[in-house]
Amino acid sequence: MKCEKCMTGYLLLDNGQKPSLSIRVHLLLCEKCRREVAELASHFETIKSMEPAFPRRGVEENVMQIIRHSQVMYSKKVSATTWISAELLILASIVLVQFSPAKIWLDAVIGKQHHIILSATLGILITIFSALLIMTNLDALNDFKRRFFTMIR
Numbered sequence: 501m502k503c504e505k506c507m508t509g510y511l512l513l514d515n516g517q518k519p520s521l522s523i524r525v526h527l528l529l530c531e532k533c534r535r536e537v538a539e540l541a542s543h544f545e546t547i548k549s550m551e552p553a554f555p556r557r558g559v560e561e562n563v564m565q566i567i568r569h570s571q572v573m574y575s576k577k578v579s580a581t582t583w584i585s586a587e588l589l590i591l592a593s594i595v596l597v598q599f600s601p602a603k604i605w606l607d608a609v610i611g612k613q614h615h616i617i618l619s620a621t622l623g624i625l626i627t628i629f630s631a632l633l634i635m636t637n638l639d640a641l642n643d644f645k646r647r648f649f650t651m652i653r
């Protein structure tokens with residue numbers, strides 16, 4: 501079972517309902533999901549404990565307050581391997597497009613004027629992709645930089 505499926509299944513449970521066997525097995529084996537479920541359970545306990553203290557406020561207000569003060573970040577991470585694979589694919593296409601039948605046909609029909617457009621498009625594509633790679637992995641890059649500089653010192 502994947503982590504997303506496990507968390508979705510857990511969130512779909514009714515109040516007090518026991519999780520299915522597959523979810524419990526995943527929680528037993530996956531520390532990340534176990535930690536997330538423990539944090540959620542602690543938030544739910546906080547919500548329950550706040551209910552009698554603030555009878556006039558709605559449950560939504562309590563939930564929103566807890567979410568505002570929560571340190572949990574919800575984001576979908578793309579693995580470094582996926583990023584690097586996609587980057588290599590773009591680089592390979594820049595090289596391999598030189599041998600493509602479409603390019604050879606375009607050379608024969610309209611000459612070599614389209615080379616600049618093709619090169620600029622692929623250049624812009626790889627630049628945007630590299631910028632996204634760097635922006636989405638700043639923490640990992642900073643960590644790598646810190647380790648690199650402590651290593652060469």
Ligand SMILES: [Zn+2]
Pocket residue numbers: 502503504506526530531532533534
């Ligand atoms: Zn998991």
